[in-house]
Amino acid sequence: MVMMDGMIPTPTPPADPRDRGGALQPLLIVRDLIKHFPIKGTGGRAVRAVDGVSFEVRKGETLGVVGESGCGKSTLARLLLHLIRPNSGELVFDGDPVDEPHGISVSALRRQVQMVFQDSYSSLNPRMPVRDSVAFGPYVQDKPKAEARDIAVNMLAKVGLNPDQFGPRYPHELSGGQKQRVNIARALATGPRMVILDEPVSALDKSVEAQVLNLLRALKRQFNLTYVFISHDLNVVRYISDRVLVMYLGKIVELGPVDSIFSAPRHPYTQALLASRPSMDPSRRIDDPPVTGDPPNPIDPPPGCRFHTRCPHAQAVCSAQEPRLIESLADDRHIAACHMHDPESGHTMAVAGSA
Amino acid sequence: MSESAVLTTPPAAMEDQAAPATRVRGYWQSVGYRLRHDKVTCFFAFMVLLIILSAVFAPLLSPFDPYKESVIGRLKPFGWRNHILGTDELGRDMLSRILHGGRVSLLMGIVPVLIASCVGGMLGVVAGFMGGRVNTGIMRTMDVFYAFPSVLLAVAISGAMGGGMVNGMLALTLVFIPPMCRVAETATTQVRSLDFIEAARATGAGTFIIIRHHVLGNVLGPVFIYASSLVSVSILLASGLSFLGLGVRPPTADWGLMLSTLRQSIYVVPFVCALPGVAIFITSICFNLVSDGLRQAMDVRM
């Protein structure tokens, strides 16, 4: 019933009956999410995977999350679905706090939020025909078996796989792109409002990546979805996102509209990340690395601003004090956690930076 | 609910229909395919089948009553008065006794492994999937049993409980549960960390339903392979128990027991006395080779 809402193509999708807070109520509010993984035998040391993250996901948008390995983006994805329990922090889904007495339960959350994993050998059950993998979600959510099977057949067709031809196949009989289509079908089979996509195209070949991105965009329109799109590929994030969140070592360093982030990045890390993209033009090669060194270990992140060990503009204040997420004067929706954008920080380039 | 859906798909998004035209084969189907094309395994599987059939139909196939003694016909060589394989120390027909003995040996070989696979397998799956304290509790208990050599453990258990076939089987079952549990636990732990289990959890599925739909199918393979390799071990151990007088009691026909009672006459009719040993050897080799073939056929990277 739920997934049929988007079936009639209309210019303005009909209001979702499950929409409680109205269009302006963010679909998901994340407040001060913290997840540390303790390491055994180290006397209380922990991987600080997600370390105090707050943001919101607006209805109908695609929020891109970028960052390098170890920045906590995959942990964040699993936290949003409560696949891992946070140490502390709060999730509010469409106005309802998650997993709290007066809010909605985790299983109710999972009826409205789904996840697509990176295509790998492990993303689908190798002993199950893919049709059954897709039907599993609806079946678990109390649909009769026949109906779950129907939904699966429909969803496979929706993602561009002929259900008669591909439905009975096993994962090893599909190519990477086809498997990822099945993964998408599986996530959508339960009729979610929000889908978390964790590196959905990273393992795919470029020619197939484009197909899957087009498909994701089409499905988003069709089913009136909200996406959280996690990727390390800036070009892909730029193409698919409305807003972008940049993470570094478990913290948000910058968050804003995609054009604003890509045309005028504020945080030195975002700048470095953007400048590190290959130019695609052999006559304009990059001669000097935009930033040196590797991302530090998330077990013992540097104090103060976590980027100060690699930042070309680092000063004393950067290692002493953690920067706040500051809204810029020009654009109140583009925020960055850098002392150079905080007039009161004491960084000598502070004023120049925020101008 | 399900009409119209197919029609709205943008044709551009359709996956190339001319994609690989592989025959759709499930895991077990492709294992069967491989087995059918593995001539060595097929031959030994046929042998195993023969052994099982001859044990099942032992009463029909036996030329004599295996328990009928004869004072004059004791310890006769091959071919003596229609006794194709000779007679034993009480004048009983060896062929009939070997056929009947196979029933006990196979029973003792297969039943304990079956029970141990179910019990140990379930324990292992539970330990592997729940992790944490449950895992520690189950696996440490298993480790205690693991610490003893299997022969010693089997002898100790059936010694404590007394002889007899049921007690022998029980002893063997207890011996096989810990390794079975270990295999299932390892397989489950591997499966548990895979993305599709996480995806199943993300749909809100409970532990039981995830185990039933997603874990069991993936753990069955390794458990089955291991179980098939245990059958020959079980046959050997069961014969050993009988040989030591801890298994089946006389006059029941059993290979281990026959070996034990005939060993004094080894200088009288050496070939006849060796027969139960040959039977044990052939049976366990056949089971072993079939199990090897199975492992190769099931070792499919998917």
Place this chain on the structure above:
Amino acid sequence: MNKTEPLAEVRDLKVRFVGREDTVHAVNGVSFAVHPGEVLCILGESGSGKSVTLRSLMRLLPDRARIEGDVRVGGQDVLKMSNRSLRDLRGGSVSMIFQEPMTALDPVYTVGEQIGETVRRHTGCDKAKARARALELLNLVRIPSAERRLDAYPHELSGGLRQRAMIAMALSCDPKLLLADEPTTALDATVQIQVLILLRKLQAEMGMGMIFVTHDLGVAAEIADNVAVMYAGRIVEYGPVERMMKAPLHPYTQGLLASTVHDQSRDQDIDAIPGSPPDMRRPPPGCGFAPRCVKARDVCRTAVPAERYPEPGRMAACVAVEVPEMAAA
């Protein structure tokens, strides 16, 4: 063409992997040459045969691989070499770096010991000299505080440093030819560009030839002189990187460029190549790309298209490529 003797020359290389049930036709007739000081990028998707081609140059393939053709490295026929001379070749005049340094470095030895060991095996010098050489090499690949890193175990290094250590090890005997198998793919963006720039500089300084396998057009654009685009076990296009990026000849290269996400407008779909790469257990009889190609004609599906040379130094194996009269003559 370059007048010097090529460092490596491959002619009509074919590699099959024979399995119990099926045979994978990984490489189906590949020819190319690399000259001193040249960087050749082999560009292709997974299953295109690019890594297998690279590994054939050092005969680093499993036993079930059946190799045919002519592979010459430094004038020697690699396919006919004894195991012993092959060992001397590997890590001597030719060395290789891999995608995952953790698998190429031995976890129980320190970085210094491993590099020193390679130096000693090929030069026979003493321990102290080998260590000094190892330090020199770590400095060469710009590892900060190299002295300290000599005594570090691989797992104590970050991904980027590990990759640098592996490059140092590969350079220990001044190879004339460096083979690189996606060495930057597993690295983070900010680290990838550092390693690419480093490799480019080292290659220029030492005058090495390099064969660099990648699936990433952007990486190829950063490092290559010439690019060989592989698809379904064949080179479908070959030429200087600037020309290929600006005016690709083969429909596959064109499709790849169009479908690579890079500053496209967000309002429209990307021009994706439809379908999936062929199953190399049953490669298509004609052009490997024909099943996905919009320009495919009947002849494409039956016969492998001949190589055409529309411009000096450029090749494309496609019937749709027009060869000017002058060039054809």
